[in-house]
Amino acid sequence: GENVEQHPSTLSVQEGDSAVIKCTYSDSASNYFPWYKQELGKRPQLIIDIRSNVGEKKDQRIAVTLNKTAKHFSLHITETQPEDSAVYFCAAPIYLQGAQKLVFGQGTRLTINP
């Protein structure tokens, strides 16, 4: 089955600096890698995802990179702002009987210091 490791568990950066969160996965057949953001007391929400036919995807200040050979993918946030403070989760899929299940990383608590 899939095993997803996420690092670091906590990350503190100065406003305006960049933040990088990394995840590794074990199943070489995985081909879809989403990132979810969860603000305090709220539900997780998808912020960006990448499929294995591309190596990088950008959406304004957020980017995700994928290295299928090394089986790791990373979330990059540039020009961080206070509203970026949240817990971020990566995930990778496993497929059983045609159904997609996501295995989530343990989460990274990102704090943006003013």
Place this chain on the structure above:
Amino acid sequence: NAGVTQTPKFRVLKTGQSMTLLCAQDMNHEYMYWYRQDPGMGLRLIHYSVGEGTTAKGEVPDGYNVSRLKKQNFLLGLESAAPSQTSVYFCASSPLSGRAGNEQFFGPGTRLTVL
């Protein structure tokens, strides 16, 4: 559209009591999931469903049962609650996606405390 909704939002139970958490989605999604979230452990899958009338076990199914009698609803039951089931429970749904992968839409969560 309301998206994914959950009831109740909060609940306190005594050990041994039973309860049912209700999840409803109005997006006509095929897949529905129940997760629990504990500090430092991310989101762990309890049970999931790939369509009306079908359910399957996830990563941590013990002590829980589920039913999906209607496509839009997914119920999570605790027959005899234990303190170890104190957690925040999230329901999610996603469209049928095969191997392409697809976004999961989460409900607002239910905070359950078992004394």
